[in-house]
Amino acid sequence: MPVGTLASVKGVSQDILDELGVQILLGNTYHLYLRPGVDQVRTLGGLHRFMSWSRAILTDSGGFQVFSLSDLRKVSEEGVTFRSHLDGSSHFFSPESATEAQIGLGADIIMAFDECTEYPADSQRTRNSMEMTLRWAERSKKYFEEHKHEVPWGNDHVAPDAIVRGGAAETDELRSSESTWNGHTQALFGIVQGGMDLALRKESAERTIEIGFPGYAIGGLSVGEPRALTREVVEATLEYLPKDKPRYLMGVGTPEEIIEYANLGVDMMDCVLPTRAARHGLLFTSEGKISIKQARYASDGGPLDPKCGCRTCARYSRAYLRHLYASNEILAQILNTIHNLSFYLDTMQSVRHSIGLDHGELGKGARFLSGEQSQLKP
């Protein structure tokens, strides 16, 4: 899932995202809550209509950004008081208010409010944090169940349990053939925490499943721990998550990592890496990573990646991309981002192919979106 923090994947218009075949985007609740504000988005019909994006959207709970971006945060059982990184103003997120915000934003998939345990953390701290995340998961679900029909969808959007049978193109047809909103709701996913402690991860998984969600995320990773440890925790946690529901690994990763984790059984991943790296001139290609700022590319008339068919590789040379980057031209960010997204999407396409899930035989994440998850039916 490409990351569209503020209702925009930085540097790429929705027209191009459509063309790239992006099926789902991630938006950040913390950022959207601060700008343009949940009321603004809700009044305008929700995120889909606001940003003119008819395919799927997932919002995070805001928890991770509150922990990583805001100043002076104060965590209590009730929730988190934090100061905006923009203007220092004071705000409060609880399981209830974070869920309320996500209902107002109106993404297809929303996340329970969790505490992302810092790394390293001792055993007691990790358990306490995990226990609080479990209590917050229950409160998130309770609030969601009581308020899920407040989602701002009008006639122009169809929730994930009614859409996408066989791909994005059909989705668009299905959506446009729908003429009334028929009570479909968002899907609220639970998040497994437990730090790097495999026993706590198991307990967190089991007790989150007990609460019951249509999909499960593995949170609290990629927070500074060694890569081998990430993998160990992912593998151990996956064992306890139901195979018939989407399993979402948050904040991951490099092209190598997404292949690795997909092969372990992860269905969904999100990461700013392809887009952020692109803006810094770091490009992923079939020949490995390329830092386009290097002088060696100044006279290179060949395409960025000869095996890539994206708009960037089809038309522009490495020499031109290097010039744009060195000259700080906006077009550098645009063309680089298009390529990196294309490379990631191609990578996932290959993964689906290699595990026999392409062409109608979609992965669990896609099957989830296709409404084959009976748990989602109202």
Next chain:
Amino acid sequence: MPVGTLASVKGVSQDILDELGVQILLGNTYHLYLRPGVDQVRTLGGLHRFMSWSRAILTDSGGFQVFSLSDLRKVSEEGVTFRSHLDGSSHFFSPESATEAQIGLGADIIMAFDECTEYPADSQRTRNSMEMTLRWAERSKKYFEEHKHEVPWGNDHVAPDAIVRGGAAETDELRSSESTWNGHTQALFGIVQGGMDLALRKESAERTIEIGFPGYAIGGLSVGEPRALTREVVEATLEYLPKDKPRYLMGVGTPEEIIEYANLGVDMMDCVLPTRAARHGLLFTSEGKISIKQARYASDGGPLDPKCGCRTCARYSRAYLRHLYASNEILAQILNTIHNLSFYLDTMQSVRHSIGLDHGELGKGARFLSGEQSQLKP
């Protein structure tokens, strides 16, 4: 002509410029000479191939930027010594070296090296400057005639005297049907100076015509003088320029101005206004200028310009554009620039229609590009 200073129209990829129907772009010799450098562009086949743009390109002589951007410039009869605005390094432009640079860049239309007389300037200063521009025009032409076959075009580009019969689409066909370079060259235009003195403008026009060029530009305007004076000088100068050759007014203007000057008989204009204003959130619409940063647009779900069919107006709301701008998202610059360019191109389309020059009956500028100017035939 949209301005693509550094071989890129800031914020818009060439794919989109194609789609917008842009037929000619302007590149700045001063900027391209400094980055990526003329040798780099020449080695890679010239600007068209370098930036992957098969339609027409015009480069300025570098004179205007040398006067407006660089530090410590020193003008002599021989040329101008100046320091780069990037790193302070010292460089020298003469009529010969500026023409050499433009041959190396390989645009379709290139400009004689001139001195842009400052405003205000007294009578003697204005005459001296005009006289030097005339001597420089002769030297530019002499150098061009002796070196015009050094243009870096290979098999992939056809000069303006062989292309564009009836529009861009046919151009592309014609170009691709050409398989060898057949001796076509660039077109060197002369520039009329003379400050705000109408008698000097007349003399400059007549003596520039005597030297002989396939097209003529009016330079030295939009340098701080009142708008009424600009118009007076343009109108007076046009009288002395041949009606059967393209007449190019440099550095102009607002949508109102381009309509006004086109109606006076100007065939070509360039200005950074549509692109630069877009990046500052100033948008031109059929309902007047809009400053999209204003809070009044935060809840406005309507299109930017209901009468515009561009990608921006077709898909996104004012509320979304306002959010992107307020959040400093790159997409704001992209979508705003697409709209402003579309508005300018639509404006010129209307002008052509109103003076009966559309649909095969192109203006002089377009007819020039279509090879109907016998002066250009080798």
